[in-house]
Every structure is written in structure tokens, then in C-alpha cells.
Amino acid sequence: MLLKGSKSLMMLALVMVLILSACSGTKDTPAAADKPGETKAEPPKDEPVTLRVFSTFGGTDAGRAAFQKVLDHFTAKHPNVTIDNDVMSANDNGFRTKVNTDMNSGNEPDLLFYFVGADAEGFVKAGKVIPMNELLDADAEWKNGFKPDALKLVQQKDGNIYAIPLTGFYEGLFVNKAIFEKHQLELPTDWARLKTAVKTLASKGITPISAPFDQSHYLIENSILSAAGPEGHHKGLLNGIDPNWGKGLAGLKELYDLGAFPKDAATIDLNMAMNYYSEGLSAMIIEGSWAINSMSEQVRNTTTVLPFPAISGGVGSGKDIIGGFSTGFYMAKKTYEDTKKKDAAVALLKHLTSPESIKIIAESNGGTPAANVEVTGLPQVALDGFKMAADAPTINAPIDTQVSQETFTTIRENIQPVLKGSKTPEQALEEAKKVEENNKK
Amino acid sequence: MKGDKKYIFLFLLPAAIMMTTFVYYPFFKSFYLSFFRTTGFFDKKYVGLDNYERLFSDGLLGAATLHTLEIMLYVIIFQVGLALVLAVMVDSIRWGKTFFRTVFFFPIVISGAAISLLFVLIYNFQFGLLNGALESLGFDKVLWLSENSALKSVAIPTVWHYVGFYFILFLTAMSKIPSDFYEAAKLEGITGIKKTLYLTIPLILSDIKVVLTLAITGTLKVFDFVWILTRGQNQTEVLGTYMYKKALIDLNFGYGSTIAVYIVAFGVILSIVTNRLLKKEEITY
């Protein structure tokens, strides 16, 4: 499993980092320093420096203003640094393209806020960003500011930390308590109760669970986790199909047959699904912690969040959740090796990921903070969510960070046929497995 | 004409340089990718013709092709047809030309994404405009984007959005017909529909060909409406959305590029066939 095996990997990685940095120490600077518009080869102290920070804190992102504030704090303290706050919405299909092309063509941002895991694998392997282990170890105060879990969850496959996290997320079953009370239903804390609730609500003309079939990411991740348990959930598809995965999808079909999903689930997207929930048209939704921000206030106030219950017949505990720290700040190797920029960039990185900054960001976007700070001013459901995460025996990275995107798409595409009964869960997973094998060949 | 070669070369050169640099060279780079299995932006592995083999056994691609062809049929009949009818009508009236020319242009200006949102809210099952009307009249709600009807429901905004585009191209084309042609026709008693069929259409045939080429190639790239209204579900996957999913969601550029090559080849064949069909009837004056 990801979390357990990582310690020995980390040791190994540390050794590797030491070796690597020993090499890079000798052939330090000149390569990177010829960007136009910058002053050349002078002593580094307090020279004006421009740092380009590329992040997703733009648009209507809840953390946008908070992030700008954090940057402003830094420039107030370091007047010689100009920050080029480059943003792009993570929703834009150009975001990944731009980040990766920048990485590929020598146009790296100095600091990049980006996904960890499979998305970053390419430029990490290509050595475009630096491993942070050494930096972290050298600054105990900075390192100790983080929750140890948070730093573990942002490790890449090689066990190194390349990205320093800010806030994390969790997924769960968001429940509108008001609707449950009105129909005298018990909260869906186990599979039987969930089924009862679905049956009752459907008969009353209320959509039980708002969910789209195409963007069924959360449905799939949570049902498989709740049927296969953390270990099975992490197996992926390369070494045979864990039969419990099929049970997860079969569980969804069971719910579908009871009338759990919206009539138009095939064609709506996540926004519309959220809208149904937010307008009280549906009683439950499986979503991530970010969704709290998009609920109407009325519904938000009566919402709580639970782990998706264990599907009967599976091996899940019903307490494990999907979540983690899926984004963080990377530093370009080019920047790190540039003596003029290095100090300023490191200082900025430490500032952005200090407990104070993390607190400001977490308060704005409701994510789980990566540092040990108390976040105030959040609605009850967010606090319920933190408690759920704290009580969870394991927090698991979603499946789509472990199988290739194409494999995951194949599973998503098969949700509708599986629910309607034109394909069995086993057939669907078999198809996905083939795609996975082709991808990893 | 004498010295034509020089002019052919000189006149084509700027456009050729531009397009080679920014279109063909990049496209050949991705054509090259179609022989690789790619994962993300950094990993690629040579796989020979694997992607092309996959292309021919890919059931989803076949379905997407058929759906695209169905939409193409609607586009040619309704979009181009309607545009031609409207252009003939506006060309024949006296008052309000400018008005119609302006308002028919409106939809094109509004982005496909915004128009799609309008139609999401028209078709929505729970509270959409259509179902709201049905309910208030005492009928049952209808699933407008069901497996049987979704493609047609998606085709409606697709067709409607760009009628104004072809309308303006047709109207522009008609402006080159010399006035004495119409006068001569009038003297011979050719008016109304006859005039349109025997005079106007033959005289703008080269423009009609261009319009058909644009319509065919445009349909092969249809994306916005399908993506936002149905996300390609319920039998509405088209080539544009399928390619997008493979290339930009799955980040499988190798196969995505293979699909791009397929679309280009398919489109060229379709438009060559169309032009052959029309060639026989070409009239020069």
C-alpha cells in the first residue's frame, strides 16, 4: 500500500537526493540565467528579482483573494522581489497543456502550484523540478509546521516530495439532514439505512442521490473503496481485477434499481448535479470538500457529511475515506540553480507554505489545512468533514491517481451501461483492464 | 498569361509560409505522435501502427462517425438550406435588409458555450423551459435528452447557431450578380422561384461549393453543444468530443492525433465527393 511502503522508499530517496545534489552543486549557475529583461551577473543580495508564480488561484476560485493577500505580505517584507502572479483556472483545458509545455520548452515558472501524482509524473521524471526533501530537512521549523500526513500524501512514486502542500480535500456523502428529518429517515450511516432512505425518498418524488453518470468520478471512487477497502482500492487493475471492485459497481446498480439517481443523470454534469442538491431537489450528493462552497446557504446549514457506507458483501469498513493533498508548490530546477533567484524563491516558497499562509488559504476555501493550525469561521458541515477525516482509519488517494486517465474514463463510460444492466460490472472492469494494460505496456 | 508562374509563386508565398509554420509543421509533429503510445506530455513509446489498428476496431469511433454524419445531414439540409432560403428572401425584399442582416448575425457573435447554457436550461428535465411549459399545461415531463432523442435535441442548437453565417456568405455571393442579368430574366418572364433556381443558384455555385465545404468540415469539428448538453452520453458522441476526450482528458495524444488524422482524411474525401457531384452542373459566364 502507498502509505506503508513509503518509509523505506523515502530513505532511499533521501540518499539519492544527497547524491544528486552533490552533483548539481558543482555545475551550478550559468545555464539558466539568460532570460531577457533581467539584469545580468551581479551580486545576488537584494537585487531586484522577478519570480513567476503559476497557480490555479484565479477566476472565481475561493482562494483567489486570500492567495493575493499572502503574496502581498511577502512583497511587503521583500520589496526587491516582484511577483508575477500568473493564474489559470484548473478547469480550462489549456491548463495542463500550458504547464507541461512550459516545462518542456524551458519556460518553467519559478514556483508552480499543480497536481501531485500521475499528472506531475512527466516533468518530475524529466528533472524539471527539485525534490524538496533536503530543503525540508534543513529547516526544521518549516518542516515541523506541516502535519506529517500531509507531507506523506504529496510524495511522488519515487518517495520524494516535490510539491509542498497547502490545503487538502476529502470526499464523502453529503446529506441534507432537513430532508431526512422531514421523512423520518435515519442518516445513511450503513448500507441498509442508505437503501431504506433511497427507497423512501424515491417513492416521495425526491431524487435520493444527485449524481452524473459521465462525471461519475466520486461515485466510482467511493463505491469501490467502500466495497474493496483501502487495500483492494489501491490494487489498480494490472495484476488482475479485485472481485470487490465489481461489488462496488454492483452496489451502485442496486441503488440505481431502487431509483437513487436523477432521471437525467446520463446527461447532466457535476454543476447541475450540485444545483439539484443545492436547491433541495435531491437529498444526498457524493462530492468533495470544495463543494461546500457552491451550496446555497440554506442547504449548507442543514448539510452534514458521512463516509460512503460499506457495501454489504464487500470488505470495506465504511469509515475509510477518499482524500488527501493532491496539489502543492513545485520549484523549478532552473530557478533553484540560479543564484540570483534561489534565495528569493526559497523564501517565497517557505512563506507561501508557512502555517500562517496555510491558515489564510484554508479559511477561504474550506480545505483541510496541511499545517497544524486552527481554521475558524467555517460552516458546521466543514467541521463535520474535518472530524470525519480525523476519524477515518485511512485516507486514500482516489483511483484515478493510480490507474491511467484513459482507464478511468473507460470505467466512467461504462457506468451507465452497468447501471442499466446492459453490461455486468465484471465486463466493464475487464474492458478497463485491457485499456490499462495497453497504457502500461 | 505570360509570367504567371512568377505571380503564382509570389502571391501564394506569404500565405504558404504562414500556414507551414503555424499549421502544417505543428500538425506533422502530432502526426508523428500517432505512431507512439503517449502518456501525458513526457512519456512516449514507439508502437508502429498500433494506434491505426485500434482506429479500425474502435466501436466508439464508429458510433461517433455515424452520429457526426447524422448531424451533417441536418446541417446540410437545414442549416445550409435555411441560410439559402433566408438569403434569397432578404435579397428580394425592399425594406429592412439591414435589420435582418444584423439580427441574423446575433447568434454567431455569442459563443457556443453561452448558447449551450441556454439550451441546457431549455431542455433540463427538472425545471427546464420545455418541461415547465408541459407541466403547466398538465402534461408529463419529457426527457428531452434521452437515448432516442438526444442527438436530435443536440442538433437543433448546432444547426441554428450558424445559419446566420452561411446566410451572410450567400448574401455576399449574390451581391456579385450583375443587375442586367435580373433585368434580362425579367424580360423573359422568369421570376420568383424559377429565377432563384435557374439564375441565382447557378451564378453563385462556386460559393455554394465553398459553403458546403465549410459546413462539412465544420460539422466534423462540432464540439461545444454536444459537450455541454450531453457530454457525449446517450448516443451523442461525435468525432469532436471523442477526440477531445482522448487527447485532452485521457492525455493520450498518440491516439488523439490518430483520430485527428482520421478526421482530416475523412473530411477531405467527403468534400472531394461533394465537389465532384456539383462540378457537372457548374456554369461559367
Added chain:
Amino acid sequence: MQQIQSVIPRRRATRSTRFNGGTIFTYICLFLWSLTTIYPLFWLVNNSFKLSRDVMNNSFTIAISPVLTNYTTAFDRINIGKSYVNSLIMSVSTVLLVLIMGGLAAYVIARFRFRGRSVLYSILVATLLIPSFSTVVPVYELLIKWGIVNTYWGLILPHTASNLTFAILVISGYMATIPKDLEDAAFMDGCNRLNMFSRVFLPISRPVFASASIFVFLWAYNDLFSALIFVNKDSVRPIVALLSEISSQYGTDFGLMASAVSITIIPILVVYLFIQRYIEKGLTEGAIKG
């Protein structure tokens, strides 16, 4: 379009006497269609005065108590004035380049007979089909290499290239059926090809140049994808980037989207209205006298 003008009075002189059923039918059809094209614009502007939640759930009611939140947010987020200027500079430059390069190429394709002409035509059709995702990365790499990312040229050049095909096809389609006598007459006068292009074909083809320029302008102006990648920087960012300022990983604000689209397109429509008149008045002298 000017030719219509020159044609119509003569045609109408005889016809206006009988205002028949056909004409009424024509007007009814045109009005009905115009309702379908006017309504979305009204819908869009109307919804720009609502909050996102109301757009989602009550988009077809009139915003009786309009909220300006969307507009204030939009104006806060982006330097609107500067962005209009950026948009205008880049789109107009694109149009000019496309018309010059495209016009010359179209002239060759329409009026010259040479080997490989039909191949060239097929290549053009193929070009229309090349998806932007397959060109964007190599183009971006080129722009980085040349150091013109986040400059006006960084968007003008790729846009010019991607709109050339459309312009060449439409302009050559128009030029193809221009009467041959005109060409012959000019040839007799001792024109060479360049003169013939500028003295005969350019004036006659003004309507198609006008139409092509409108669409090229529109596409260059509205293209968000390239703008975000090639010129994503305050100093050069075009107005359409405002749209991207409204979506994020936390969902989409539909009210804000409506206002951003409105802000983007209203000036276009105003300009279009203005250009319409200009086209009609200014081009009359270019008409084919027949």
C-alpha cells in the same frame, strides 16, 4: 452588397406596384426567424443581471430587480479598457494580415490555371479540419523559442495562420465566378497580374473581403483557448480572457458568465452595425456595372 443596392431600385420599380401575398409571406418568415436570433441575446443580457443561482433556476424570467454584482466583479477582476484595446489591436492586425495574404492566394486559386491546383484545394480543406489541440503545443514551443509569448505577435501570428484557410476559400469562391470579360478588358489595357488584382479584383470583391473580415475578426476576438496559452498576461490579455476569470475548479458562476459574454460581445455588435452602413454606402462605386 452594394450591387444589391444598385440592382434593387430597378427591380423594385416595377414590382412595388403589386405588394403580393408572396412578399407578406416572406416578411412573416423573416420576422419569425429574427425572433429566434434576437431572443438569445436578450436572454444573455437579461441573465447577466442575475445571480448564478437564479440563472440556473429562473433564467427565463425577466430580471425585475437587476443586480449589478456580476458587472462590478467583472470590472474588478480585469482591466476592461486595456483588454478591449488589446483585443482590438490583435484582432484588427489579424484581419489585415489575413486579407492581404489570403486575398493574394485566393486570387491565384480562383483565376489562375496551373498544375496542382486541385491538390492545393484539397490541402486547404484538410487545413480546415486540423484540430487546435494538435497544433497548440508545437506553436507554443515556437513562440517561446522566439520570445514572443505574451506579446501581441504571440497571438496575431497563430491567429492569422489559422484563419487564412477560411478567407482563401471564401474569397476564391467569390472571385471564381466574376465574369471573364472584365479580366480580358483589363488585360487589353496592359495590366499585369498585380495591377489586375488591385484594380479589378480587389474592388469587385469588396463585399466578400468585408464578410470575410467580419468573421475573421470575430473568431480572432472570441478565441479563448489560444489567448489563455499564448497571451495570458495582464498587459496583453484580450477581453475574452474575462471569460476564464469566471470559471474555476469550484464550479461555474453562470451570472458572471452571462455578464462576461455580454461585455465581450456588445461592442462587437455596435461595431458591426457601424460597419454595415459603411459597407453599404462606401462600396457602391465598386459595383459590377454589368
